[in-house]
Amino acid sequence: MNKWLKKTSITSALLLLASSFGAASTNAVAWNEPGVIAPIQVEIKNGKGEKIGDASFSQEKDGLHIKVIVSNLTPGEHGIHFHETGKCEGPDFASAGAHFNPLHKHHGLKNPKGPHAGDLPNLVVGEDGKAAMEFVTKMVTLQPNEFNSLMKKDGTSLMIHEKADDMITDPAGNSGARIACGVIH
Structure with a gap:
């Protein structure tokens, strides 16, 4: 495994997911x-x-x-989230809307009133400006027509922020400006 590849399991997020969605809701997701x-x-x-x-x-x-x-990012941790709209118009990416949050929870994987379905652990960028990470989440799906599907009619987006996400503060964990974006459709 490459020295800058980090595999991240969202164990805490999965525990929060179970309490956030409840048993009946999680069973509804295919x-x-x-x-x-x-x-x-x-x-x-x-x-x-x-x-x-x-x-x-x-x-x-x-x-x-x-x-x-x-690549070509500032070394350190960066917030990374799913956003509600499939538009990535620079330079500020405001077109992507807010975090993907179909259950109207508070932000943060560590927030007792959260998390947003779009919350992910921080992306860790090496001194060379590169990052390669893997995440696994049950908070969203690619399955069409589910309440938590990233494959909405207007799409969704994956956003990288300038600073680390503190995992608790609404609305975006004090993660700063939006610096990179990808459209999911």
């Missing part, structure tokens, strides 16, 4: 056999419209697998 939903690839661009990386999404039995590979 987790498919691998290969039933085609994986998707998303280009990630900075505010100037330059491609800085890719994200891939694969729906598996244990949740949505997300792999992010980016």
